[in-house]
Amino acid sequence: xxxxxxxxxxxxxxxxxxxxxxxxxxxxxxxxxxxxxxxxxxxxxxxxxxxxxxxxxxxxxxxxxxxxxxxxxxxxxxxxxxxxxxxxxxxxxxxxxxxxxxxxxxxxxxxxxxxxxxxxxxxxxxxxxxxxxxxxxxxxxxxxxxxxxxxxxxxxxxxxxxxxxxxxxxxxxxxxxxxxxxxxxxxxxxxxxxxxxxxxxxxxxxxxxxxxxxxxxxxxxxxxxxxxxxxxxxxxxxxxxxxxxxxxxxxxxxxxxxxxxxxxxxxxxxxxxxxxxxxx
Numbered sequence: 661x662x663x664x665x666x667x668x669x670x671x672x673x674x675x676x677x678x679x680x681x682x683x684x685x686x687x688x689x690x691x692x693x694x695x696x697x698x699x700x701x702x703x704x705x706x707x708x709x710x711x712x713x714x715x716x717x718x719x720x721x722x723x724x725x726x727x728x729x730x731x732x733x734x735x736x737x738x739x740x741x742x743x744x745x746x747x748x749x750x751x752x753x754x755x756x757x758x759x760x761x762x763x764x765x766x767x768x769x770x771x772x773x774x775x776x777x778x779x780x781x782x783x784x785x786x787x788x789x790x791x792x793x794x795x796x797x798x799x800x801x802x803x804x805x806x807x808x809x810x811x812x813x814x815x816x817x818x819x820x821x822x823x824x825x826x827x828x829x830x831x832x833x834x835x836x837x838x839x840x841x842x843x844x845x846x847x848x849x850x851x852x853x854x855x856x857x858x859x860x861x862x863x864x865x866x867x868x869x870x871x872x873x874x875x876x877x878x879x880x881x882x883x884x885x886x887x888x889x890x891x892x893x894x895x896x897x898x899x900x901x902x903x904x905x906x907x908x909x910x911x912x913x914x915x916x917x918x919x920x921x922x923x924x925x926x927x928x929x930x931x932x933x934x935x936x937x938x939x940x
Contacts, residue, residue, distance in 0.1 A: 689892075689939070690870070690918060690937040690939060690940075691937060691938060691939070692937055695934065695935055697931045697933055697934065698717050698921075698932050699930070699931065699932075700923060700932045701720055701930075702718075702719040702720075702721045703718065703719045703921075703932055704719045704907055704921065704923050704929075705719050705720070705722070705734075705735055705737060706718045706786060706842075706843050706910075706921065707908050707910045707921060707934065708737075708738045708739050708740045708745070708845075709740065709910050709911075709914070709919075710740055711743065711914070713912070713914065715919075716738060716740060716745065718735050718737070718908070719735075720734075722735050727771075731751040732750070732759055734751075734784075735747050735749055736749075736750070736784055736786045736843070737787070737788075737843030737844075737907065737909065738786075739787045739789045741789035743764070743765040744763065744764055744765070744814060744815070745762065746761075746762055746787040746789055746796065746812075746813070747760065747761045747787060748760055748784040748786055749761060750782055750783055750784040755782050756775060757773050757775045757776055758774050758782065758783075758784040759772065759773045759774070759784070760772045760787060760796065760798075760810070760813050760826060762814045762823075770821075770822055771823045772813040772819065772823055772826040773824075774810065774826040775825070777828055780800070781800035781801060781802065783800045783801040784798060784800075785798065785799050785801065785841060785842055786798055786844055788843075788845050788852060789815070789846070790812070790849065790878070791848060792849070793812055793815040794811070794812055795810070795812055795829065795879040797809055797810075797846075797852065799844065799854075801840060802839065803837050803839050804837065804838055804839070805834050805838075806831045806834060807831065807834065807844070807852075807886065808828060809829040809831055809832060809879060810828055811829055811881075829881055830881065830883040830884075832873070832875065832879075832885070832886045833883065833884070833885050833886065834886050835885060836888045838858075838863065838871060838888060839856060839857075839858035839863055840856055840857040841854050841857075841871070842855050842856070842906055842907050842908065842909075843855045843907060843909040844909060845909045845910050846911065847913075849875075851872065851874050851875070852873040852886075853870060853871070853872055853909055854870070854871040855868075855870060855894060855909045855920050856868060856871055856906060857906040857907075866890050866892060866893035868893060868894045868896065868904065868906040868922075869891070869892070870890070870893075870894055870920065871889070872889045872890075872891050873886040873887070873888055874887045894922055894935070895922060895933070895935055897924075899928065900924055900925050900926040900927060900929075901925065903925050904922055905922065906920070906921070907921040907922065907923055907932065908920070908921045909921075916938055916939065917937070918937040918938070919935065919936050919937070920937070921933070921934055921935075
C-alpha cells in the first residue's frame, strides 16, 4: 500500500510539473490583429516603421536609377535606426560584392560595399540593425547555418563616415539550419524575428514559418550562437491559387506591432498583403 501511495504521489507530482512546464513554455503568442495591402511594385520586398508610426516600403521600383546603372538591381527588406534608412542591395548572380546603402533624414545617401568573402553567397536579403545601433544583421538565400553580421554603416564608429568598404564581423551561428530567410528584425537585444519562404516543411513543421532567433548574448563584435524556433505559419490567403512568397518583417517597438508581408500568387501578386500581429 505504501508503495502504491508513493507511486501515486510521484505520478501526481509529474503531471503537475508537466502542466506547469507546458504552460510556461507556451507563454504569450503572436495573434493576428489586422491586414492591409501595398502595391507590390513599390512594396513587396520589405517594410520598416518610422518613429512617427508610418511605414517605409521597398519593392522593385524602389531601386534608384543611379544604383541600377551600377548593377545593384535588387533591394531587400529595409530597416530604420536613429532615423537613418538601411537598405540591402545585391547585383547579378555573377557579382563579387554586395552593398548596404544608408540614407540620412536629410536625404544624403552613403554606399557601403562588402566584397564577398570565400563561400559567401551574393544574396543580400535584408538589413536589420541591432537596438544599440552598432551592428547590422543580414542573410543569404538557400539553406544556411548562420546570419551575417557587419558593423552598422555610419552608426558604428569603425565604419567610414561617408561610405566605403564594409568588412564582415563574426557571425551568428544558428543551432539549426534555416532556409530562404527573406527578412528579420530585432525585438530586443537578444531576439530576432525572421520570415522564411521555405514551403517544404522539411526543416520546420510550418509552411513558410515565422522564425524566432534567440541570441546567447547581445551582439558585441564577437561570435554568438542563436537558438532557432518556429512560431507560426505565415498566412496564405488569396482568391488566387498557386505559390505564395513570404517577404519582409518589421517590429515596431513603440507599440509592439509585428508586421509581415506575403505576396499572393498569379495575377493577385500585384498587391502584397501585410499582416499585423500583437502578443496576446
